[in-house]
Amino acid sequence: MKRTLLFLAVCSLPLSATTQTFADFLDYFSGISNPVVQQQKVDSLMAEIAAFPLIEGDTTAIFLYQDDQAASVGVAGDFNGWDPGNGPLTQAGSTDLFYRSYIFEPNARLDYKFVVGSNWILDPLNPNTVLGGFGPNSELAMPDYVQPWEIVYDPDIPHGQVETFQFTSQILGQSHQVQVYLPPSYQSATNRSYPSAYFQDGQEYLSLADADHTLDNLIANGDISELIGVFVRPNDRNSEYAGAERVQYRQFFVEELVPYIDANYRTVDDPARRAVLGASFGGNISALISFNHPDLFGLCGLHSGAFWPNSYETNGVVLDGPAKEIRVASVWGSYEGSLSGNMTMVGDELLLQGYDLYSNEYPEGHSWGLWRATLDELLIFFFPPGLTPAPEVVPTASSLVLFPNPARERVTLDRTSFQGEVVLLNAFGQEVLRTELQGPELELPPRLAPGLYWLLIAEEGRQRAVGRLAIE
Known part of the structure; x- marks a missing residue:
């Protein structure tokens, strides 16, 4: 069920003062040739980001992975058939940062894992996971997604x-x-x-x-x-x-x-x-x-x-x-x-x-x-609200035999010795007919929905006989 929540952590882009988007950072980064300075800029960037993956606007998600031992990194998830070959990350210069951008719907929610070499791992920077039949996956939730x-x-x-x-x-x-x-x-x-x-x-x-x-x-x-x-x-x-x-x-x-x-x-x-x-x-x-x-x-x-x-x-x-x-x-x-x-x-x-x-x-x-x-x-x-549960047979009431059963237009009762009302209830206790008992045959209301019903004979406010009736 969807209710409005506020996602402050992922709706802003906390990059350095010299840039506004990750693309701007990459343009700035491309002009740096010194590997030491490259790494310093990457470390500074990563320290400023509040939540991972990085979300820009409503639709851009940027997967970021930092590992100085990694030779190749991919991302596998719902969005690429869980094939890391369809999601290789790009290394930022000679640094330990790998990245890849995707465009998703504003309310998308997707499972993913990083694949480092041959190892499938959770995103170490994203604490949000969802359990599955084969263990947990990391969870990407875009800004308009509302958690249940x-x-x-x-x-x-x-x-x-x-x-x-x-x-x-x-x-x-x-x-x-x-x-x-x-x-x-x-x-x-x-x-x-x-x-x-x-x-x-x-x-x-x-x-x-x-x-x-x-x-x-x-x-x-x-x-x-x-x-x-x-x-x-x-x-x-x-x-x-x-x-x-x-x-x-x-x-x-x-x-x-x-x-x-x-x-x-x-x-x-x-x-x-x-x-x-x-x-x-x-x-x-x-x-x-x-x-x-x-x-x-x-x-x-x-x-x-x-x-x-x-x-x-x-x-x-x-x-x-x-x-x-x-x-x-x-x-x-x-x-x-x-x-x-x-x-x-x-x-x-x-x-x-x-x-x-x-x-x-x-x-x-x-x-x-x-x-x-x-x-x-x-x-x-x-199961919408308001359904009344079916009544239970009163133990002291006599059993009532009805025929034909299932019935369609009318039903015959096996006894007429009781004087009083006949009440027909559907399976949820809702009354569909109440009439005085006039004889062994009872005409049923038109257009009754097929299903199981309860037919009760009441005398002086007490239930005296009850039977289950199927309507075909």
Whole structure:
């Protein structure tokens, strides 16, 4: 979530009084032939610079590296395909300073490393890093980039709890670590049920993207409804998300994991309130799960969805055939090569087919820095504030049999001995019908959205019978 911050350290250029820009310094420097004086001027320049990389104006970033032992230095990052051969730094005369300038968007945020000889290292002058699946990278944030406030732990707000357990899949023949985030009210509001979101690379969404902090902060700020988060750690992500085990992994998710979660936690059993999401290959398997099983997952979240495996199989699954009842949220970076173009194409096609789509492209790369800062956008789109959790069946109420079930226009109740009102609630506890009981047959309101509902018979203000009704 974007909020205005002030970046004093990088918005000014503290060069010597005789120069105003780094280009001016180089022009001045080119007139110095004495190596000792050259080094003195370089040392003076570096001592005056407040933050690295050096930012000029809104769009120019200058990478600076100082090392008297280096023979060659390159910079590799999101902006050049992580190829140091595409980013060699130039040595300033005979000094120990190496430099290279780039032009980026004012709100760009990019990962990079220096490559000194054959060694890949963090920028020793830049304390800003972002964690990734292969360790930390240095972070370049241009002046208009706003750091995500919602990933920071706030000790002054209510916090959810995270439970961790091993779940054994008979389909895959192995166990997976599952971590379940329970929202702040879960333990006290025992009559509530909650929407749910399933995360691929679950351990990394928690450790690298601070998803639990994001959930806590967005809930406390009133930006989203409370929800249950299910974070699943892969055993072999390439095979399970995009390779030989992708079909079995999908079956494990829909046939074993979701039923277990629904049976053991107070979830809303409605695809319109159940999301599956992931990053990169995690986005690939999330799309395969949702679009093959829209009856379970009506919300599909894509962080830089990598659809290219198996000759772009997922493109076909998502785009071919009739449109499905799925809402899609997709965020990617413009520095992600062919993935960026494919995500743009998929989004355009989904819109043409009438899908409810949220999408955003940022000047960033394939990085947890992008995904952690935009998780809020997916969650706000899927789980807006104000959703009332589903009511829990009153233990003393009689069970009500309804038929046909699923129904469309009308439903028959198996009993009419109760006198009183019939109340129909949607999966979030919102009343869609209240009428006096006139007989065994009840006419349903027109244009009811498909999904699960609760039908209650109330007598003298007390719930006497309740049944679950599916609308098709």
